[in-house]
Amino acid sequence: MEEWVGVKWHHYITNKSTIRYREAAVSLKDFGKRLAVYFRALGGDPGLSLAETSDYIHSAHRTFLQKMAGSGVKQALPHFHNEYFFLPNQIDCFPSKKSNEALYYWLTALASLNHTPHKNHWIKHNQYLSQQILKQWPGLRARYKSLSRLQLKHRPKISTLPKKLQAVERAIQQVIADPWCENDIEVGHDVQSLPVMLWLYPSPIKTVAERRDQQDQDEQDQEQKLASKNLGDKKYKAEQMDDRDPGDGLIAFRLESLFTWSEFLNLDRSEEDTDDEDLQSIADDLDKITVSSGKTASKVKLDLDLPSAEYDDVVLSGGILLPEWHYKKEQLIEQQCALQTMALKITEPAQWSEQTQKQARILKRQFESLKPERKWLDRQEQGDEVDLNSFMEFSVQRFMGRGTTDPNLYRQLHQTNRDLSTLLLADLSLSTDAYISGDRKVIDVIRESLYIFGECLSAAGERFAMTGFASKLRSHVRYYQLKGFDEDYDDTVRNRVYAIRPNFYTRMGAAIRYATKQLAVQKTGQKLLLILTDGKPNDLDQYEGRYGMEDTKHAVNAARKEGLVPFCISVDIEPHDYLSYIFGGQSFVHIKHIEELPKKLPLLFYQLTT
Amino acid sequence: MTNTSTLEKSTPLNYYQEQNNEVELFESAWHNQLPVLLKGPTGCGKTRFIQHMAEKLGRKLYTVACHEDLTASDLIGRHLIGDGKTYWQDGPLTRAVREGAICYLDEVVEARKDSIVVMHPLTDDRRILPIDRTGELLHAPPEFMLVVSYNPGYQNLLKGMKPSTKQRFMSMSFDYPNKELEAEIVSKEAGVDLELAKLLARLASHIRQLKDHDLEESASTRLLIYAATLIKSGIPVSDACRAAIAEPLSDDIEVVEALMEVMNAQLGDD
Ligand SMILES: Nc1ncnc2c1ncn2[C@@H]1O[C@H](COP(=O)(O)OP(=O)(O)OP(=O)(O)O)[C@@H](O)[C@H]1O
Ligand SMILES: [Mg+2]
Numbered sequence: 093m094e095e096w097v098g099v100k101w102h103h104y105i106t107n108k109s110t111i112r113y114r115e116a117a118v119s120l121k122d123f124g125k126r127l128a129v130y131f132r133a134l135g136g137d138p139g140l141s142l143a144e145t146s147d148y149i150h151s152a153h154r155t156f157l158q159k160m161a162g163s164g165v166k167q168a169l170p171h172f173h174n175e176y177f178f179l180p181n182q183i184d185c186f187p188s189k190k191s192n193e194a195l196y197y198w199l200t201a202l203a204s205l206n207h208t209p210h211k212n213h214w215i216k217h218n219q220y221l222s223q224q225i226l227k228q229w230p231g232l233r234a235r236y237k238s239l240s241r242l243q244l245k246h247r248p249k250i251s252t253l254p255k256k257l258q259a260v261e262r263a264i265q266q267v268i269a270d271p272w273c274e275n276d277i278e279v280g281h282d283v284q285s286l287p288v289m290l291w292l293y294p295s296p297i298k299t300v301a302e303r304r305d306q307q308d309q310d311e312q313d314q315e316q317k318l319a320s321k322n323l324g325d326k327k328y329k330a331e332q333m334d335d336r337d338p339g340d341g342l343i344a345f346r347l348e349s350l351f352t353w354s355e356f357l358n359l360d361r362s363e364e365d366t367d368d369e370d371l372q373s374i375a376d377d378l379d380k381i382t383v384s385s386g387k388t389a390s391k392v393k394l395d396l397d398l399p400s401a402e403y404d405d406v407v408l409s410g411g412i413l414l415p416e417w418h419y420k421k422e423q424l425i426e427q428q429c430a431l432q433t434m435a436l437k438i439t440e441p442a443q444w445s446e447q448t449q450k451q452a453r454i455l456k457r458q459f460e461s462l463k464p465e466r467k468w469l470d471r472q473e474q475g476d477e478v479d480l481n482s483f484m485e486f487s488v489q490r491f492m493g494r495g496t497t498d499p500n501l502y503r504q505l506h507q508t509n510r511d512l513s514t515l516l517l518a519d520l521s522l523s524t525d526a527y528i529s530g531d532r533k534v535i536d537v538i539r540e541s542l543y544i545f546g547e548c549l550s551a552a553g554e555r556f557a558m559t560g561f562a563s564k565l566r567s568h569v570r571y572y573q574l575k576g577f578d579e580d581y582d583d584t585v586r587n588r589v590y591a592i593r594p595n596f597y598t599r600m601g602a603a604i605r606y607a608t609k610q611l612a613v614q615k616t617g618q619k620l621l622l623i624l625t626d627g628k629p630n631d632l633d634q635y636e637g638r639y640g641m642e643d644t645k646h647a648v649n650a651a652r653k654e655g656l657v658p659f660c661i662s663v664d665i666e667p668h669d670y671l672s673y674i675f676g677g678q679s680f681v682h683i684k685h686i687e688e689l690p691k692k693l694p695l696l697f698y699q700l701t702t
Numbered sequence: 703m704t705n706t707s708t709l710e711k712s713t714p715l716n717y718y719q720e721q722n723n724e725v726e727l728f729e730s731a732w733h734n735q736l737p738v739l740l741k742g743p744t745g746c747g748k749t750r751f752i753q754h755m756a757e758k759l760g761r762k763l764y765t766v767a768c769h770e771d772l773t774a775s776d777l778i779g780r781h782l783i784g785d786g787k788t789y790w791q792d793g794p795l796t797r798a799v800r801e802g803a804i805c806y807l808d809e810v811v812e813a814r815k816d817s818i819v820v821m822h823p824l825t826d827d828r829r830i831l832p833i834d835r836t837g838e839l840l841h842a843p844p845e846f847m848l849v850v851s852y853n854p855g856y857q858n859l860l861k862g863m864k865p866s867t868k869q870r871f872m873s874m875s876f877d878y879p880n881k882e883l884e885a886e887i888v889s890k891e892a893g894v895d896l897e898l899a900k901l902l903a904r905l906a907s908h909i910r911q912l913k914d915h916d917l918e919e920s921a922s923t924r925l926l927i928y929a930a931t932l933i934k935s936g937i938p939v940s941d942a943c944r945a946a947i948a949e950p951l952s953d954d955i956e957v958v959e960a961l962m963e964v965m966n967a968q969l970g971d972d
Contacts, residue, residue, distance in 0.1 A: 129916045129960035133908050134967065138915050197963055231970035458953075481780070488781040488788040684915075699918075 117184035118192045120144045127200045134204035144181035169293040170199045172208045185289050186242050194235050201225050202292050211294045215279055218291040222271040240268045243290050414602045419642035429602040431569040442590035448540050452547045455694050459552040468503045475502030513555045513614035517607045519625035520560040525594035534626050535594050541690040542589045548694035550581035563599030563631055600629040601643035608651040621658045628670050645674045718754035719887045721879050728755050731872050732847050737825045740851040742876030745922025748851050752806050762803035764794040768813035774820045799831050802845030810850040811863050825870040881907050892930035902926045905968045917951050939969055
């Protein structure tokens with residue numbers, strides 16, 4: 093099997109088959125955003141995200157030289173998996189940056205057809221995809237030609253290969269050279285050929301050894317990254333929890349699903365109004381669920397006790413009593429909730445990542461130009477210019493013998509402030525502790541979003557406040573004042589934003605009612621209440637489910653009656669129907685890709701208000 | 703502030719490429735004295751349509767671009783002084799009513815609500831326009847028509863048309879035409895050959911998939927015409943597309959570059 097290596101090995105010294113051109117390397121992190129936009133523009137499924145692959149060991153027939161060097165054996169291969177299209181984190185197989193870059197675009201173009209190449213027809217399928225792309229995108233033909241020429245230089249000489257590999261290699265080279273050529277080879281992807289850099293691969297190719305490694309890795313990973321793809325259907329959700337992700341990671345787990353499990357598993361929640369239900373029993377129940385779901389959930393600890401005073405945030409007020417809507421009784425029950433305004437415990441100064449700061453700077457610049465302009469006010473008693481219109485009117489009146497005593501005939505430039513106050517209320521409940529990708533959590537994105545939002549609005553001279561909330565039953569609704577209306581957006585505020593962390597549950601109604609109070613006393617003509625949340629209302633008692641939704645809906649409507657404009661920004665996994673139920677069809681937006689929230693939030697504000 | 707366009711009857715009809723049955727629908731609204739609301743994204747042909755229809759129906763067209771500072775007097779009229787005496791000058795709305803013309807309020811949501819209410823009595827079956835300053839009460843002749851437009855693409859919480867105002871109009875929804883029609887429009891408007899226009903239209907249909915996700919606005923027919931015009935005057939294709947399509951659509955360099963790559967994939971870069 094390996095005899096050919098011995099015979100012809102010297103030939104491979106000059107063979108560039110898997111040689112890497114380090115100096116010409118281009119990496120995905122420099123192109124990721126462009127490629128993602130490109131992918132979607134060409135027709136790629138907008139529900140997918142781009143991600144980078146780590147190297148895989150492919151089972152290609154290695155050259156002696158490569159074996160000696162211990163390099164060239166790893167190759168990152170582009171493929172689809174779950175909600176992602178994976179691209180090599182770096183491409184350096186061609187001698188110029190331009191070609192390597194062109195390869196990224198080519199692979200992305202192939203992927204935009206949304207096909208995973210069939211396992212057993214890997215060559216044929218890639219041939220088909222190449223044809224389709226070249227047909228649809230004539231501009232790529234010239235590029236393909238030069239890429240294919242480069243790729244062919246890297247293919248092993250057919251005569252040097254063991255007999256049984258020759259036919260396959262011949263077919264591969266023919267198809268690369270001319271995607272319209274006739275060939276009738278049917279080969280699966282795990283044939284021992286060198287990877288074709290211009291093609292897509294069916295799914296991760298793993299050696300047995302690697303699989304074993306992966307398993308160990310999985311055990312660790314699994315604790316953090318639980319699969320939950322589509323939380324729409326509860327049953328499915330439960331199945332998903334068992335479904336082990338084969339290792340590409342980047343899977344989000346929402347604690348929310350744990351909460352809804354209790355619904356699914358039909359815990360014995362008595363139908364009466366059990367809002368003072370024994371905490372411990374709920375905790376036990378939840379515990380049972382987490383245990384029975386196996387190791388997967390062990391990382392999620394439900395710490396139902398309030399943290400010890402030493403670590404806890406500072407309680408600022410003894411409890412503001414707020415009503416709650418009881419939908420079955422159709423009655424607003426007074427003094428049902430106790431809300432504490434809290435100050436965050438700040439342990440370290442804010443440290444924003446370079447990227448976040450950059451994003452903030454860019455957006456801030458855009459918002460600076462939105463600063464309220466100076467405007468000419470007409471009909472002033474005094475001013476820099478004569479107001480011709482009012483002078484005309486005045487003269488007309490006088491002509492008709494109806495002179496006015498105090499003619500206001502001047503115009504004056506005035507700094508006009510927008511007649512708007514905005515309060516951003518952020519959900520800081522435990523569900524935001526869920527991972528989105530790698531080691532990033534929902535709360536991290538929310539934190540950055542609040543930061544950038546603050547930077548932008550203060551740059552634009554807006555009048556705004558930022559608050560957060562979490563709850564533990566009706567007796568503990570925590571309300572965090574991050575920035576008051578009359579406070580400057582400065583480092584104190586930034587540090588507070590930096591210090592937010594996930595906390596308990598989501599008694600949204602009470603928080604909205606309190607935010608409404610804060611906004612209602614503002615003296616501007618327009619008042620905007622933005623509610624940022626990652627899920628639906630819930631708490632440990634009956635607040636989960638219908639009761640909480642109805643209460644929140646009631647609070648939203650009450651805010652509207654007060655003259656506020658409530659608007660919800662949801663980063664839930666799916667744009668569930670409950671959003672339009674609670675907020676009304678026109679008063680919410682669902683942000684599908686949570687990673688876009690930091691950028692979208694200020695832009696959304698701008699869009700909604702100008 | 704207000705822009706009144708007078709059209710000579712003798713000029714050939716403004717070119718308008720019909721997409722569905724909008725011409726017939728509009729004519730029918732005019733005959734039945736119904737006010738019309740045109741909705742649609744920017745640069746999709748609303749203004750061109752109304753120009754075309756005004757000519758077709760032989761009516762004069764008064765266009766008002768609405769903005770925040772537009773007052774009711776800007777629409778109705780005001781007193782002026784000249785030759786030592788005062789006289790009344792009609793605003794575009796009043797003039798359109800008197801002359802049985804078409805009055806077109808473009809981007810009507812931009813106007814303040816109190817300026818908009820002056821058109822309420824014109825939009826129900828009374829079809830009257832009271833002029834408080836002079837005490838006059840105008841009855842609109844059957845030829846008079848009120849048309850308003852807005853772009854529903856961007857939702858604004860603080861502005862927006864009240865549902866009760868919306869319900870006073872018959873609504874027509876516009877969107878960018880399909881590839882074939884759009885290519886024809888671009889080719890005719892910019893005077894370029896149909897093949898180039900087809901490529902641009904295809905490009906646009908792809909870029910439009912990015913709306914909401916990566917772009918706030920879609921590439922409009924107007925931008926395609928700009929690009930075609932530049933190409934016709936000798937600007938290299940990729941420069942023209944960058945200047946007339948990619949750059950106007952986004953300030954994000956990553957997005958602009960991605961759009962350029964899409965363009966290259968369509969038109970070739972070498
Ligand atoms: N159906 C069409 N027939 C002919 N020309 C069209 C058509 N649609 C668009 N155009 C061309 O596109 C250009 C832009 O259209 P127009 O100005 O009517 O857009 P609009 O909808 O009024 O945009 P905005 O909302 O920005 O005012 C026109 O000048 C015209 O050249
Ligand atoms: Mg227009």
